[in-house]
Amino acid sequence: MKFSLYLGRYSGIKVFIHWTFSLILIWIFFTSMRSGLSLIDTAWSLIFVLSIFxxxxxxxxxHALTAKKYGIQTKDIILLPIGGLARLEKLPEDPKQELWVALAGxxxxxxxxxxxxTIISLSGIQLVEMEYIQLRGSTLLLYIASANLxxxxxxxxxxFPMDGGRVLRALLSLKMPRVKATAIAGGIGQALAIGFILTGIFYNPILVIIGIFIFLGAQAxxxxxxxxxxxKGFTISDAMMTRFQVLPFDAPLSKAIKNLLDGQATHFVVVKDDQPYGTLSREEIIKGLNEQNEHISIEKVANLHPLKLDLYLPLEKAFKTMATQKNKVALIYEQNHFLGILDQENISEFIMVQKAKSGL
Ligand SMILES: [Zn+2]
Known part of the structure; x- marks a missing residue:
């Protein structure tokens, strides 16, 4: 994670803290000092904030350890000023699992x-009569208890996608298809997000930021x-392209430019001795042209370590692999035979076709 400080790990899960978090501490320090709090009181405020985080x-x-129980790993946990985030490698699709993972936090x-x-009530600290309870060693526990509630x-x-929204989606998924449950939970989430934003404008800017995150998160x-x-239920073989353009590895970039302008293709297969050798995208052509000139060979700008996927890989998985590896195109093989290519445009078209067919 960029711009983050590594704090440590537990059960194989690394914990990071984002640098912006330091702004919160600085902000608390200065507002406390400015409002006339003593250094000791300021220190207690900082201890309190750190305890909450x-x-x-x-x-x-x-969340992460419950997910682990269901065999889902967590990449890391990152602490942001507006809260924490456990980056699970995937979300549980079984409603019961999702319910428990969401509730666990x-x-x-x-x-x-x-x-x-319990500690407070057993220790017999008298707090009831105080109108204003100052944050101190003795009241810190009370502050932490209330903050957790x-x-x-x-x-x-x-x-949605806050924990409560996930619980709602999981409960709805028990009774209806996941897509419909997500749409309902997402709609409620966005309506509440707008409420957060409007309230936040008048009362608290952090609420505006949280509202925007929820709104966009729900949509995504x-x-x-x-x-x-x-x-779901489809493999690469259902969506891949068997008609594609090839370019010899030693041809000049100008040839690729000509093909790019001449047709619809945005991805090309670079070949050497009649075998696929790499891929060349529109972005790579433009980049090559920007940094070099049109006379250099295609080999110099092509991606010579292309992503290779199996013909029968589930399409869902292919989509995810391409997104996480930031590969817009993959070469498709059946055992060792090269059969065609799959690009993100392909998958988008496939989604559009299925959407039209299913009437979603
Ligand atoms: Zn949570």
Whole structure:
């Protein structure tokens, strides 16, 4: 993760903290000092904020370790000023699994709340009569307990893709297809997000940022779920191109430019001794032209380590592999026979066709 500080790892999951997090600490330090708080009180505020973010990390581990129980790995956990994020390698599709993974985070906060509340009540600290409870060593536990209760409640707001929204989607998925459940949860999430943004404009700018994240996140997940459901049950063989243009590896770039302008193709197969040798995309042609000239050989600008995929790989998986490896095109093989190519445009067209067929 860029611009992040590595904090450590637990159960194979690395934890990072984003640099912007330091802005929060600086902001708290200066606002505390400016409002006339003593250095000790300021220190307590900082300790409190750090404790809460530790609780946020534990919350994320709740998600990550529950996912791990279902065989889903977590790439890392990153701490941002607006909250934590456990980057699961994939989301559980089984509604029951999704339900538990989503609930596990807020449950961690509930447990922390209960443990700290019990400690407070057993220790007999008298807090009731104080109107304004100052943040101190003795009241820190109370602050942490209340903050965890707020965290649990806030995360359970059914604003998809927040935890509560995921719980809602999982519950709906028990009764209806996942795509429909996602669309409903996404709609509710976006409506609540607009509410967050409007409230935030008047009261708290952080709420605006959270609202925007929820709105865009909901949209992205609805689209993603819809696309994946349309790709389900198909393999690369259903979508690949068997008609494509080839270019000799030692031809000048000008030949590629001519082919690019002359037809619809945006990806070309570069061949050497009649065998596929690499791929050449429109972007690579333009880049080559920008940095060099049209007389250099195609080999110099082509991708000579192309992605190779199997003909019978599920289309969903191919789509994901191409996206994560940032490859817009792949060479398709059946055992060792080269058969054709698959590019992202291909997959988009396939999705459009399936969408029209299914009436989604
Ligand atoms: Zn969560």
């Amino acid at each position: 530790l609780c946020v990390i534990l919350h994320e581990f709740g 807020p449950l961690v906060n509930v447990v922390i709340f209960l443990v700290f509340s 707020i965290l649990a409640i806030f995360n359970m707001i059914p604003a 997940e609805v689209t993603h779920t819809k696309q994946n459901s349309l790709l």
